[in-house]
Every structure is written in structure tokens, then in C-alpha cells.
Amino acid sequence: MSEIAVEVRGLVKSYEGGRIRALRGADLKVARGEFVALMGPSGCGKSTLLHVIAALDRPDAGHVHVMGVDTDAVRDLSAYRARTVGLVFQLHNLLPALTASENVQVPMFETGTGRRERRRRADDLLALVGLADRTHNRPGELSGGERQRVAIARALANDPPVLLADEPTGSLDSKAGGRVMDLIERLRTERGLTVLLVTHDPGVAARADRTVHMLDGRVLAPAAVPNVPLALPVMPS
Amino acid sequence: MTFGALILKNLLRHRVRTLLTAVGIAIGIMTVIALGAVATGARQAAGGMLQSGGSDLLVAQKGASDLTFSSMPTRQAARLDRRGDVAWAHPVLLDVSKVGSNPYFVAFGMRLADLAEAPPPLVAGRVPRRADQVLLGDRGARDLGVGVGGTVEIQRTRFRVAGLFHVGTTWQDGGAYVPLVSLQRAARKPGVVTGAYVRVAAGRDAGAVGEAIEAADPQLVAIADVDDMAEVDQGIEAIDGLNLAISLLAVGIGAIGVMNTMVMSVFERTREIGILRAVGWRGRRVVRMIVGESIAVCLIAFVVGLGLGALATEAVTLVPAIGAVLEPAYTVAVMVRALVVALVVALVGAAYPAIRAARLLPMEALRHE
Ligand SMILES: Nc1ncnc2c1ncn2[C@@H]1O[C@H](COP(=O)(O)OP(=O)(O)OP(=O)(O)O)[C@@H](O)[C@H]1O
Ligand SMILES: [Mg+2]
Numbered sequence: 001m002s003e004i005a006v007e008v009r010g011l012v013k014s015y016e017g018g019r020i021r022a023l024r025g026a027d028l029k030v031a032r033g034e035f036v037a038l039m040g041p042s043g044c045g046k047s048t049l050l051h052v053i054a055a056l057d058r059p060d061a062g063h064v065h066v067m068g069v070d071t072d073a074v075r076d077l078s079a080y081r082a083r084t085v086g087l088v089f090q091l092h093n094l095l096p097a098l099t100a101s102e103n104v105q106v107p108m109f110e111t112g113t114g115r116r117e118r119r120r121r122a123d124d125l126l127a128l129v130g131l132a133d134r135t136h137n138r139p140g141e142l143s144g145g146e147r148q149r150v151a152i153a154r155a156l157a158n159d160p161p162v163l164l165a166d167e168p169t170g171s172l173d174s175k176a177g178g179r180v181m182d183l184i185e186r187l188r189t190e191r192g193l194t195v196l197l198v199t200h201d202p203g204v205a206a207r208a209d210r211t212v213h214m215l216d217g218r219v220l221a222p223a224a225v226p227n228v229p230l231a232l233p234v235m236p237s
Numbered sequence: 238m239t240f241g242a243l244i245l246k247n248l249l250r251h252r253v254r255t256l257l258t259a260v261g262i263a264i265g266i267m268t269v270i271a272l273g274a275v276a277t278g279a280r281q282a283a284g285g286m287l288q289s290g291g292s293d294l295l296v297a298q299k300g301a302s303d304l305t306f307s308s309m310p311t312r313q314a315a316r317l318d319r320r321g322d323v324a325w326a327h328p329v330l331l332d333v334s335k336v337g338s339n340p341y342f343v344a345f346g347m348r349l350a351d352l353a354e355a356p357p358p359l360v361a362g363r364v365p366r367r368a369d370q371v372l373l374g375d376r377g378a379r380d381l382g383v384g385v386g387g388t389v390e391i392q393r394t395r396f397r398v399a400g401l402f403h404v405g406t407t408w409q410d411g412g413a414y415v416p417l418v419s420l421q422r423a424a425r426k427p428g429v430v431t432g433a434y435v436r437v438a439a440g441r442d443a444g445a446v447g448e449a450i451e452a453a454d455p456q457l458v459a460i461a462d463v464d465d466m467a468e469v470d471q472g473i474e475a476i477d478g479l480n481l482a483i484s485l486l487a488v489g490i491g492a493i494g495v496m497n498t499m500v501m502s503v504f505e506r507t508r509e510i511g512i513l514r515a516v517g518w519r520g521r522r523v524v525r526m527i528v529g530e531s532i533a534v535c536l537i538a539f540v541v542g543l544g545l546g547a548l549a550t551e552a553v554t555l556v557p558a559i560g561a562v563l564e565p566a567y568t569v570a571v572m573v574r575a576l577v578v579a580l581v582v583a584l585v586g587a588a589y590p591a592i593r594a595a596r597l598l599p600m601e602a603l604r605h606e
Contacts, residue, residue, distance in 0.1 A: 057600040
């Protein structure tokens, strides 16, 4: 397998019959084990890009290759969604009727994991994100930061090599956001995850290996932006 | 958490809605059970009429809309035993009248000699030997409060009870065997009978003999079992038809109720279904979840409907006109029919919302407000 974990070429996606062009030929490469932050003004297509990479939506044109899988060539992308990419949404998107542990187990139904094994792995993952004592609570009984950590545990349910995160700290205060980022960094080193993370927060982006900028549905060439953030306050880690 | 537990959790989120849906279907199931038990009881009762004292066939007039409308001369019925393939032929006159509180008291008019040759199973006394004696069913005796030696009045004629019989069919045990000539006189049908009970000669096939009898006289029909009964009695067909129609109606109404609930519940959860798809659930698993929920509701409805059905049937048989004629029969076939109705309702009701939900792209579902 190549050293490239995620490769996106000429991605085009429009809405409302072409009136809204969310992606206009986006290109992106993320190496294996790399942690890339994706920044850009609101509405430039960051979420759309992540959703297309996660195969939640089909692009109008262009190609997505993730860990050797050409998403265009696969008819049923369920297995890809279950095993290859883990997605943390802008909003946590947990199932309200299920406990934290059950939410983490949901993706495991598709991968032939036995009942006890599902339970054990969910509890392990929740321990990993620091929620060992909240496994039986429902999302409504958890704080925003805790929910986002449950969502991260769910994204890792089937041990995917790639983690896609859409503003995972966007709705959190700096302390809770800091904990979530600590977690993502730790998981990345411990598990060798490839991480593509959307953020508006330069402090969050500073933790990444590399920051990629988007504008008007395109990814800007690396030369167009300095890798080091401008003179913006960097959050202490 | 198992898949089944997930399904139950989804149902428990809207307890009232689940319960109301189940009750709606349960009422349909109740109808299917009650009607099925009554119709089966009616069939069994009708079947009982086809046999007496070890006969193989009932020969009657072809084309009668009701067996009691069949008629032929006594001599013609009696002559059947001259055939080589017939062991005996006993002319019988079926006469229905109100006796005591029973509006459908059935009197079987038979010749005394025939009754002595092939009597129904006796439980007390003995077979009548005189024109003013009858053999009363044990249930009729109970209803009328008489025993052996007592009197009954049939068609304004008084008879003395010579013995009691029990064959096991409600309406027969509620009636009586009456000497033929006496009954013909009492019912003002002199020289006329309904048909004849026929026993075929040893070694002969009842079906073949029946066909031979029909071939010899196109006016006659020979009935061996309930399924042939339509030839002389439209009642059975009417009941079967009604039964089928109401089952279909129950399926239709139930399915629309379930579909309504499932459409609503799936529509509300469109976003959640988007999440399930986003984390890798195949469309097929979403379908299984939704259909599973629907089946669970319908199984609850089935169990509740069984209970309600039994209650409804008992209530129906409290009506004297029905209770006197038949006993509801809760056969396995009736239960299976109700279960099939429940499952068909579940599948039909869930199919549309399930397939619609599974077809959505995850993002389409997630964007749903
Ligand atoms: N379903 C949709 N229908 C119509 N337009 C859409 C739809 N989804 C996204 N868009 C539009 O596509 C463009 C890109 O949206 P996207 O959500 O990718 O932006 P974003 O970069 O994630 O913004 P933000 O930082 O605010 O989250 C926006 O103009 C948005 O309004
Ligand atoms: Mg966004």
C-alpha cells in the first residue's frame, strides 16, 4: 500500500442543481500517520469535503482514494464507512436513546463483532477517552465535551486507520476543547492514526503536523500559505 | 446490547404510540380469532350432519341452497339400499323448529327400524320403539330440564323421552331423533324426507359409490365430507367467504395502522438513520431494524388479540341463537391464521418506510430537520 492515506483529486460537489458550488476541484493528499488541520472561512466547503471523503455523499466529479480504496469503484460503501474511516461530526450526532456504551457499540453490528466483545471494546474505548465511569449515561446526561469524546470513541469503534473530525472542539470551551485535542493527539501517536481535522481555531491547528487552507471550494497550494501560523495566540498544550 | 434489545429500546421510546398501534392490530386479530373459531365450529357442526350411525354418505337433492330445503319422496331415499354397492340407506328428515329456548332445535326424523340398526351413541335409556317416543340429545335434555321418561313438545306434538344420546356436536346434541312418520306428520311433510344416510357395502369406496349414485340419478348429490357440502348448503361457503373477507379487512386496516406508525416513527428518526448509515450500517440492516420493530409490535398485538378473541367468542356464543348451534373451535389452524395475519400486517406496514429509509444517502438523511 502507498504511503498516502487519503488522496482527493479534482473533487466537485454542487447543490441545488449547480447553483451552489461547495467544492470546485479540491485536491488533497494526506500521508499515513499524518495529522492535517483543515482551515478556511465559513462556507468554503470543509464539511462537504469531509463528508465526501467519509462517503456520506457522492461527489459530482473527482476521485477519492483512502487506504487504497477508490470510493468510486465500490458499490456498497457501508464496509468502507464502518472500517476505513472514523468520522466525528461538527455536532456530536449521538443516538439519544442509547447509553454511551451502546452508542459506541452501534458501528460494531456491521463488523461481525460478538455481543460480549462489542461491550468489552466499547468500555475499553470509553476508558481510553476518559469516560470509564459514564458508560451507562445517555447523551442527554453528558456535557458537550463528554459527548464529543463519546463520538470519538464511536469513530474508533472498528479501529479505522483514518480519523476525520469536523470541528470537534467547535462547540466546546477552551478547557474541554483542550482535553479533546489532547485525546486526539494521544490516539494518533498510540494508534498511528491518520487525522484530518477541520478547525477555525489556530491554536488547534498548531497541534497538527501541517495546516491546509481552503477557499471557495478549493484547497490552496501549500506555497500560498506559510505553515507556521501567523502571529496568533497559540494555546498552551 | 443485542440487535433485539436495540429494537425494543426504539419501541419503548414511544410507549403510548407502540401500545395504541398494538391495540389497533389486536382488535383485528381478535376479529380473525373470533370469526375463525366460530366458522371452524360451524364447519365442524355441519360436518356432524353428514354422518349418523356409521354412515359414509349423505344423499340429498342436488342444488338445494340449504340442506333443510332438500326434499325427496321417502320411497326414493329408501330404495337406494337396493343398489349392490350400498349396505344400507336410512331416509332422514331434518326439521328445524323452536323447542324450549332453542330457536334451532334440530329433529332427525328416522324410521324406528333404522334407528335400532344404527343408533347414535347412547348415554341413557334406549332407542325409541314407539311412534310417540324420541331420543333426545344430552344437551337438549339439560336445556329443557328433562330426562328419560320426561316429555318434549316438538312442532306442537308431545313425545316421551326414551333415551339420551351424545355425539359431541353442539347443535346435534341440542336436538332429537324422532320417529320418521311422527315427524312427517308433525312438520306437515308427509311422505317427504331430506335425504338418506348411506353406508356403502363392505370393500366399496365411498367416493366411487357416491359418484355412481349421482350418475344414476342426476337429481341427487352424494356428500362425503364438509368440502362437498357447498353442493347442498351455501351457508358453509358464506361463512368461509365472510371469514376470508374479514381476515383481509383486518390485514388491510392493520397494515395501514402499522404503516402510519412506522412511517411516522421512521420519518422522525431520519437523522438517526443517517447516523446509523454514516457509521457503516448497510441499508439491509436498517430495513431489518425497522421491520423488526414492526414485527415486535404485531407479535404483542397477536398475544393481546388471542385473549380478546377468546373473550369476544365467548360473548358471541352467549347469544342463544348462536350458542345453541355451535361451539367455537380454537384450532391450531385458527391461531396460525391469526399469526399469519399479524406477520403480514407487520411486513406490509413496515416495507414502505423501511425501504425508503434505506435508500437515502447518509448525508440526505443527516440533513433532515
Ligand atoms: N445540502 C446543502 N444544500 C445546499 N447548500 C449546501 C448544502 N450543504 C452545504 N451547502 C453549501 O455549500 C457550501 C459549503 O458548505 P460547507 O458546510 O462545506 O462549509 P464549511 O466550510 O464546512 O463551513 P463552516 O465552517 O461554516 O462549517 C456552503 O455555501 C453551504 O451553504
Ligand atoms: Mg462545516
